[in-house]
Amino acid sequence: MRAYSIASANYQDDLEFFSIKVPDGPLTSRLQHLREGDPVLIGKRPSGTLIVDNLLPGRNLWMLSTGTGLAPFLSVIRDPSVYERFDRIVLTHTCRQARELAYRDTITQALPNDECLGELVREKLVYYPSVTREAFEHRGRITELIASGRIFSDLGFAPFSSGDDRLMLCGSAQMLKDTRMLLEDRGLEEGSQSSPGHFVVERAFVS
Secondary structure (H helix, E strand, O other): OOOOOEOOOOOOOOOOEOOOOOOOOOOHHHHOOOOOOOOOOOOOOOOOOOOHHHEOOOOEEEEEEEHHHHHHHHHHOOOHHHHHHOOEEEEEEEEOOHHHOOOHHHHHHHHHHOOOOHHHHHHHEEEEEEEOOOOOOOEOOHHHHHHHOHHHHHHOOOOOOOOOEEEEEEOOHHHHHHHHHHHHHOOOOEOOOOOOEOEEEOOOOOO
16 A cells, blocks of 8 residues: 555545656556556545644745645645635745656646636746756755745745745655754744644655
């Protein structure tokens, strides 16, 4: 059994998952050979910590992702209730190369023109892609962009504060570790179901 983040919205009938092909991966080595109609066993009870209710009320929601860690946030940005809770919603996605920035057209073109969500998306959603291994508009690891302050100057936001900013993290183990340290150094505390906080981290993420 492996944990995979659901990328589809909570109101959609079909389940959508975002995965990459890993030749010797424990599950993707099999998934990539599936054909339409093949059976897939899925557990009935979802698990995870990327829950908006685990965050304290705030003004800005930041979703920081690397690679396929984008998946759960694709669901979050399609949830109308999230737009009601925050003034601005920032989605960052960091990959090695620009061609790996999956769902970019969905985020920048389809969602802003969605019949139901379009107006909210255009008003509140900010998308910030970055790459680490080639020339690009935003280049560098997300932790570097935060530490240097560049992401804030690029977007016109103030640096993270416990009063205004709430964060959700999903991605590589190193990104999660480094970002958690950055946030804790700034006085932000991790939240949970029993004790909401300033940020939450997806512990069940599988790359």
